[in-house]
Amino acid sequence: MLSIKNLHASIEDKEILKGINLEIKAGEVHAIMGPNGSGKSTLSAVIAGNETFDVTEGSVELLGEDLADLAPEERAHKGIFLSFQYPVEIPGVSVTNFMKTAINETRKANGKEEMPANEMLKLIREKSELLEIDRKFLSRSLNEGFSGGEKKRNEIFQMAMLEPKLAILDETDSGLDIDALRIVANGVNKLKSQDNAVLVITHYQRLLDYIIPDFVHVLMDGKIVKSGGKELAYELEEKGYDWIKSELV
Numbered sequence: 001m002l003s004i005k006n007l008h009a010s011i012e013d014k015e016i017l018k019g020i021n022l023e024i025k026a027g028e029v030h031a032i033m034g035p036n037g038s039g040k041s042t043l044s045a046v047i048a049g050n051e052t053f054d055v056t057e058g059s060v061e062l063l064g065e066d067l068a069d070l071a072p073e074e075r076a077h078k079g080i081f082l083s084f085q086y087p088v089e090i091p092g093v094s095v096t097n098f099m100k101t102a103i104n105e106t107r108k109a110n111g112k113e114e115m116p117a118n119e120m121l122k123l124i125r126e127k128s129e130l131l132e133i134d135r136k137f138l139s140r141s142l143n144e145g146f147s148g149g150e151k152k153r154n155e156i157f158q159m160a161m162l163e164p165k166l167a168i169l170d171e172t173d174s175g176l177d178i179d180a181l182r183i184v185a186n187g188v189n190k191l192k193s194q195d196n197a198v199l200v201i202t203h204y205q206r207l208l209d210y211i212i213p214d215f216v217h218v219l220m221d222g223k224i225v226k227s228g229g230k231e232l233a234y235e236l237e238e239k240g241y242d243w244i245k246s247e248l249v
């Protein structure tokens with residue numbers, strides 16, 4: 001699904017990613033953990049095509065296709081979903097209407113016709129029931145006055161509707177409260193299949209109590225320095241990151 005080889009990325013000549021290698025297969029959930037400032041959010045931004053970072057070496061491939069020349073929207077159309085991509089408030093545009101536009105744009109980019117209205121309604125009904133999102137929520141203005149939990153719910157709804165091949169969830173440093181964590185985890189667990197993959201980026205172990213990863217990688221100073229199974233997350237929770245540092249020297 002995703003293949004990252006020797007990825008180096010910089011911002012203003014400061015190198016942040018220093019040779020990342022990562023292979024994610026369909027059906028897998030990978031977690032990236034690491035101390036603050038290690039480059040986790042940079043990695044998710046670079047995969048999504050954020051142009052504030054310069055890729056100086058290496059490659060990112062989705063289903064065998066090199067993404068180097070693709071803009072963020074093009075990557076999204078190919079099936080990369082990054083949470084926190086649409087945190088904008090759009091007064092007067094409902095959650096539903098925003099979704100309809102996003103879906104039809106994606107279809108257009110992939111050479112498909114607009115989704116017929118009845119099919120769209122069916123999809124909205126199906127996904128909102130799956131995620132236990134109520135009707136009233138769907139008609140509210142996008143992100144306007146949304147609580148943290150509602151923003152998460154909206155994001156997960158977007159993810160469910162768009163059915164991405166690769167979903168990247170970057171739990172920001174601000175952290176999520178327990179309800180928001182459950183919303184995210186519940187959504188991810190329901191949407192996970194053999195045809196998609198999930199990359200969960202998190203500073204803390206707690207999200208991984210709800211989304212069980214197949215693999216855990218530790219990112220430190222722009223490099224993946226250790227990989228393991230889900231038990232690695234518990235080890236990090238217990239012992240912090242310093243023991244890895246000392247293992248490295």
Ligand code: ADP
Pocket residue numbers: 011016034035036037038039040041042043052
């Ligand atoms: P993490 O998500 O692991 O906390 P980040 O990827 O946010 O780490 O940041 C990694 C490093 O890159 C930090 O030293 C941070 O200061 C720097 N950095 C990130 N974004 C920018 C930016 N827009 N401008 C300058 N430096 C940045």
Ligand code: MG
Pocket residue numbers: 036037041173
């Ligand atoms: Mg940070």
Ligand code: MG
Pocket residue numbers: 040041042171172173
């Ligand atoms: Mg971060």
